[in-house]
Amino acid sequence: MASVTMTVNGKSVSGEVEGRTLMSDFLRNDLRLTGTHVGCDTSQCGACVIHVNGEAVKACTMFAVEADGAEVATIEGQANADGSLNVIQQAFQDHHGLQCGFCTPGMVMSAAALLKENPTPTEREVREYLEGNICRCTGYHNIVKAIMAASGQDVSAIAAE
Numbered sequence: 001m002a003s004v005t006m007t008v009n010g011k012s013v014s015g016e017v018e019g020r021t022l023m024s025d026f027l028r029n030d031l032r033l034t035g036t037h038v039g040c041d042t043s044q045c046g047a048c049v050i051h052v053n054g055e056a057v058k059a060c061t062m063f064a065v066e067a068d069g070a071e072v073a074t075i076e077g078q079a080n081a082d083g084s085l086n087v088i089q090q091a092f093q094d095h096h097g098l099q100c101g102f103c104t105p106g107m108v109m110s111a112a113a114l115l116k117e118n119p120t121p122t123e124r125e126v127r128e129y130l131e132g133n134i135c136r137c138t139g140y141h142n143i144v145k146a147i148m149a150a151s152g153q154d155v156s157a158i159a160a161e
């Protein structure tokens with residue numbers, strides 16, 4: 001077992017993990033942060049996307065020990081300080097960017113990373129960035145629309161699905 005200490009959503013946390021413990025399992029099982037979803041465990045679906053030191057990472061592709069000392073952000077830390085939805089979350093709600101919601105935490109975390117590096121992406125850039133995030137429900141159209149709306153762009157010309 002190894003000791004890990006990291007900052008998660010602004011709070012310092014510690015734990016004892018095995019070397020093989022996935023970051024996704026540490027978050028969900030040890031920290032009870034179950035907003036990070038696990039759809040595949042094999043780096044395919046993107047439901048587990050978190051930010052580690054500001055970079056979007058699939059939490060099932062890293063070991064918890066690799067996050068020792070890191071700044072981690074999960075979907076639980078994305079709301080505004082008053083508990084209201086942040087601009088991306090609100091846009092998903094406004095533009096029907098989710099149905100069952102299973103993919104949504106990963107989509108929101110990927111969108112946040114995209115908008116940080118590219119504040120006004122084109123539709124194509126959004127679609128390309130989301131290549132690693134699978135949604136089985138929405139057909140992606142409204143997710144793309146929501147992310148473009150969250151970036152402040154006029155999405156009235158993008159047809160709803």
Ligand code: FES
Nearest residue numbers: 039041045046060
């Ligand atoms: S659970 Fe990590 S990519 Fe699917």
Ligand code: FES
Nearest residue numbers: 099103135136137
């Ligand atoms: S909303 Fe159901 S998987 Fe995306």
